[in-house]
Amino acid sequence: MQVWKFGGTSVGKPERMHSIRNLITEDGGRKIVVLSALSGTTNALISIGESLKANNDAEAIEKIDTLYAHYQAFITELYKTEVGHNKGKSIIDNEFNFIRSLVNIKPFTLKQEKEIVAEGELLSTQMFEAYLQEEGVSSALLPALDFMLIDADNEPVLTFTEEKLTAMLSQLSDKQIFITQGFICRNPRGEVDNLKRGGSDYTASLVGGAIRAEEIQIWTDIDGMHNNDPRIVKRTFPVRELTFEEAAELAYFGAKILHPSTITPAKMRGVPVRLKNTMEPNAYGTLIADKSTDSEIKAIAAKDGITAIYIHSTRMLNAYGFMRKVFEVFENFKTPVDMITTSEVSIAVTIDNAENLDKITAVLGQFAELEEHDRNQSIICIVGNFMADKAGIALKVMEAMRDIPIRMIAYGASEHNISLLVDTKDKNNALNALNEGLFKFD
Numbered sequence: 296m297q298v299w300k301f302g303g304t305s306v307g308k309p310e311r312m313h314s315i316r317n318l319i320t321e322d323g324g325r326k327i328v329v330l331s332a333l334s335g336t337t338n339a340l341i342s343i344g345e346s347l348k349a350n351n352d353a354e355a356i357e358k359i360d361t362l363y364a365h366y367q368a369f370i371t372e373l374y375k376t377e378v379g380h381n382k383g384k385s386i387i388d389n390e391f392n393f394i395r396s397l398v399n400i401k402p403f404t405l406k407q408e409k410e411i412v413a414e415g416e417l418l419s420t421q422m423f424e425a426y427l428q429e430e431g432v433s434s435a436l437l438p439a440l441d442f443m444l445i446d447a448d449n450e451p452v453l454t455f456t457e458e459k460l461t462a463m464l465s466q467l468s469d470k471q472i473f474i475t476q477g478f479i480c481r482n483p484r485g486e487v488d489n490l491k492r493g494g495s496d497y498t499a500s501l502v503g504g505a506i507r508a509e510e511i512q513i514w515t516d517i518d519g520m521h522n523n524d525p526r527i528v529k530r531t532f533p534v535r536e537l538t539f540e541e542a543a544e545l546a547y548f549g550a551k552i553l554h555p556s557t558i559t560p561a562k563m564r565g566v567p568v569r570l571k572n573t574m575e576p577n578a579y580g581t582l583i584a585d586k587s588t589d590s591e592i593k594a595i596a597a598k599d600g601i602t603a604i605y606i607h608s609t610r611m612l613n614a615y616g617f618m619r620k621v622f623e624v625f626e627n628f629k630t631p632v633d634m635i636t637t638s639e640v641s642i643a644v645t646i647d648n649a650e651n652l653d654k655i656t657a658v659l660g661q662f663a664e665l666e667e668h669d670r671n672q673s674i675i676c677i678v679g680n681f682m683a684d685k686a687g688i689a690l691k692v693m694e695a696m697r698d699i700p701i702r703m704i705a706y707g708a709s710e711h712n713i714s715l716l717v718d719t720k721d722k723n724n725a726l727n728a729l730n731e732g733l734f735k736f737d
Contacts, residue, residue, distance in 0.1 A: 299512045300329040300477060300499035305573045306419055307334030309372035312426060318514075318576055319472055320432055327437065327473045327502055330423060331495040332415025333369070336362070343394070344411050347403040355398055363391050366418065373422065379429035386421045390414050410487045416476035416495075424474040434472040437463055443480035443498065445488060451480070451497070453560060457505040464506070475502070496554035500568065504560035511561055511568045513553065518572035519581030520545060520552050522594040527723050528730045534594050535579055536587035541594075541678050542568070544712045548676035549598040558583065591688060592679040592733050597722055599673050601633065602649045603702060605666035606659055608640045617663075618642065624658045633674055634705045634714050643703055645674065645716060669702060673722040677713040677729065681706075689713065695732025699725045 299319060306312055319326055332340075339362045346355035370383035394414055397407050420436060427434040442459035444452045467473070477495025482488040490497045496513055503511035517525070519533035520542070537545070539562040546553040552570060561568050561583070568583040587593075608617045621642055625632055628651040632644045646652070649670075656665055681688055689706060692713055703716035717725050 296325045296327065296506060296508055297510050297512060298327045298329065298499050298503040298506070298508045299514060300495055301331065301514045301573065302495060302516075303331045303334035303336070304516045305514055306330055306423065309369055311573065312373060312423055314573065315423075315514075316427060316430060316432065318573070323471070325471050325473075327475060327506070327508075328423075329475055329477045329495055329499040329502060330416065330419045331477050332419050336415040336418070337412060340394075340411050340415055344403070344408045347397060347411075348408070350401075350403075352398050356395070359391065359394055359398075363387065366391070370422065373426055374429055376429055379425065382425045382429070383422055386425060387418065390418050390421075406486055409489060412489060413476075413479040413487050416479050420474050420476050427472060427474070432472055433470050434474060435467045435470045437473050437475040439476040439479050439498065440481055440487065443490075443501070445480050445482055445490070447483055449482075451490070451501050451560075453501060453505060453563075456501055460502065460505050490556075494554065494556075496557040497560075500557045500560040500566075503566045503568075504564040507564055508566050511566055512571050513557070513568065514571045514573045515552055516572065516574055517552060518575050518578040519570045520550055520594065522734060523726055523730045524549075524551075524595075524597065527726050529727075530730065530736055532734075533578075534581050537581060537583045537593060538587045538711070539583060539585065540709075540711050541587070541680075542581075542583040544676055544678045544709070545594055545596045547598075548674055548712075548714070549596040550594070590679060591681070592677060592691075594678050595675065595726060595729050595733070596678070597673050597675045597726060598633070598647065599719055599722070600647055601645045601672040601674050601716065601719075602647075602652060603643060603645050603669035603672050603716060604652075604656070604659075605668075606642045606644070607664040607666070609662065609664060620662060621659065624655055627658075628655050630655060634703055634716060636703050636705060645672065645703070669718075671719045672702065672716055673719045675715045675717060675722065675725055675729070677715075677733070678711055681710050681713065691733055692729070695729045696725060699728060 301315055319328055343355050343358045366387045374380040374383050397411055400407055424434055424436045442456050444455045446452055477498040478489050480488050480490060499511055521531040522534055523531045525531045539558050543558040546555045570581040572578050606621055630646055630648055630651055633647055634645040636643045677692055699721050701715050701717060705714040
């Protein structure tokens with residue numbers, strides 16, 4: 296069995312859903328299909344929630360009516376029969392009645408915020424499954440809220456997913472296609488929760504790992520992971536193969552096509568992940584697996600919103616325990632560190648979440664001297680196969696960056712990553728310079 300995930304743009308129009316139906320039934324294989332909300336829906340639901348939170352009920356009702364009208368038009372084009380259309384209308388009426396009921400709940404809390412955001416996936420999956428039924432496809436709906444669970448640390452409980460899904464699938468052994476929701480789950484209190492934005496990729500990987508799928512396919516509107524950001528760099532190309540480690544580095548450091556958490560469950564269970572394009576289904580895409588081709592430099596990604604912190608020990612030499620004390624501060628404030636460079640008496644680190652920056656620096660200032668932070672920085676991550684015995688890779692990177700100031704360099708901690716910190720105003724020039732300096736074009 297395979298797991299296929301389709302994002303919001305892939306299901307954003309009725310004709311796209313028609314195309315997906317053809318894709319998932321073409322080879323006759325059994326599949327679990329994970330769907331996101333229709334494109335634009337999650338943002339619309341968040342906006343409704345913001346109005347309700349501000350007690351602006353009239354504005355919220357207007358937004359709800361606008362979104363409902365969109366879904367009315369959608370089902371008119373999605374279904375071909377009166378029976379199908381009536382089923383679709385019943386689905387959207389039921390879910391929008393729930394959304395409207397939230398207007399009467401005061402105060403509008405985080406619990407309701409999560410419930411309203413979940414409606415996007417609940418709508419898209421029910422509508423699509425009803426369409427499959429209309430088309431005579433052997434299908435069933437697997438409610439994600441019955442098998443997706445996070446613990447008190449907001450981490451998915453994979454063993455729970457495995458147990459529940461296995462039982463559900465065994466009861467539906469006569470079905471070929473299973474539809475489920477991405478992104479949404481329950482928390483330890485049994486309340487509706489989610490895997491944060493982009494979490495549908497994560498859902499697909501968790502499901503694929505839980506059932507030991509043959510392959511997980513992430514379908515988007517681009518033909519695989521590109522060697523650089525195509526929004527910034529003109530000449531890019533899809534990377535055919537990546538290892539799990541390479542893909543994880545790229546996802547974490549800004550490759551938008553893949554949610555950063557996606558790789559972990561697939562890697563744990565050894566399930567290959569393939570990135571495919573719904574607009575060009577015959578394109579090879581990108582295959583992510585244990586091994587890949589031996590190309591030295593695979594791809595480049597960039598991550599914005601970085602703050603660099605420069606920390607100096609107040610003791611000149613033999614600063615025993617200094618690094619431990621520094622990193623305990625970041626741990627206590629649950630703030631991950633992206634890059635680290637050190638000398639005997641100094642540490643430079645970067646963070647992408649500055650929410651607790653003032654508190655962190657206040658504590659650090661009790662035992663260290665701090666320079667002024669560098670804000671508005673970007674990490675550029677060059678990913679590939681950088682084995683220790685390979686010469687010249689760092690030289691190529693530095694030569695490509697010869698005209699661009701570099702604030703920090705991290706090289707050697709991983710065999711797959713060279714990270715550079717630059718001012719965000721220099722990021723676009725850096726990505727283009729690296730693209731021309733590191734890749735060969737005809």
